[in-house]
Amino acid sequence: MGVDFGVPSSVPRAKGSKFPETSCRVRWRIALGWALLVGSGAAAAEAALCQHGHRQSPVDIVAPVRARLAPLEFDYRSALLTIANDGHTARVRTGNSSRLKVGRETWTLQQFHFHTPGGDRLAGEEFPMAAHLLHKGRSGQLLALVVWFRLGAENPALKALLPHIPANADGDHRIAGAVADPNALLPARKTYYRYDGSLTASPCTEGVTWLVMQQALELSPEQLQVWRTRFADNIRPPQPLHGRVVHESW
Numbered sequence: 001m002g003v004d005f006g007v008p009s010s011v012p013r014a015k016g017s018k019f020p021e022t023s024c025r026v027r028w029r030i031a032l033g034w035a036l037l038v039g040s041g042a043a044a045a046e047a048a049l050c051q052h053g054h055r056q057s058p059v060d061i062v063a064p065v066r067a068r069l070a071p072l073e074f075d076y077r078s079a080l081l082t083i084a085n086d087g088h089t090a091r092v093r094t095g096n097s098s099r100l101k102v103g104r105e106t107w108t109l110q111q112f113h114f115h116t117p118g119g120d121r122l123a124g125e126e127f128p129m130a131a132h133l134l135h136k137g138r139s140g141q142l143l144a145l146v147v148w149f150r151l152g153a154e155n156p157a158l159k160a161l162l163p164h165i166p167a168n169a170d171g172d173h174r175i176a177g178a179v180a181d182p183n184a185l186l187p188a189r190k191t192y193y194r195y196d197g198s199l200t201a202s203p204c205t206e207g208v209t210w211l212v213m214q215q216a217l218e219l220s221p222e223q224l225q226v227w228r229t230r231f232a233d234n235i236r237p238p239q240p241l242h243g244r245v246v247h248e249s250w
């Protein structure tokens with residue numbers, strides 16, 4: 001469906017105007033009005049999806065159903081560290097060399113970032129932090145892989161990243177001599193939950209595959225404190241399941 005931002009043919013023209021530019025101004029004003037109208041319609045549709053969508057993320061995982069889910073075959077590679085502070089979180093771009101195979105589908109890791117608190121919950125339990133590893137499929141579909149953190153020992157992957165978070169929200173920084181290894185964000189056990197979800201921020205687009213690793217990593221209270229000095233809480237609360245089933249691999 002196309003959207004025509006042109007002026008409708010019924011727009012009155014200022015015939016015989018002493019100031020030919022007036023008709024032009026009228027046309028532009030009306031065109032702008034239409035653009036704003038169409039724009040606000042799109043914004044309203046977004047807001048409606050965020051508020052009333054039935055397949056939104058994150059969720060509280062209660063009563064997951066055991067299923068023979070395809071094993072996760074990770075082929076993650078280290079890449080030169082490219083990190084950004086986007087004002088809400090630290091985001092690491094991973095190039096296009098890391099892949100995740102799930103059954104017949106191959107997904108390419110695009111970036112990972114962090115949330116406090118952890119977003120997706122387990123039977124009501126909230127985790128202090130989570131990593132979201134975002135993947136793209138061949139036809140552009142999205143897959144989010146969630147890794148929870150609970151308080152405990154110092155986390156080596158975070159230890160390597162925290163000092164490199166840029167002070168300002170000013171785009172990607174390539175850090176000379178530093179590498180990002182997404183493997184370091186994976187727990188040893190590769191069992192997971194799976195559900196149909198969405199982007200967690202506007203436009204809240206649905207149709208995103210969510211995989212949540214069952215085993216959590218640890219981070220130290222000091223590391224969480226360092227993060228909190230940089231970023232405010234940045235995740236929406238769990239969204240209703242609306243009849244969705246969360247599957248659990250085993």
Ligand SMILES: [Zn+2]
Pocket residue numbers: 113114115132200
């Ligand atoms: Zn996220």
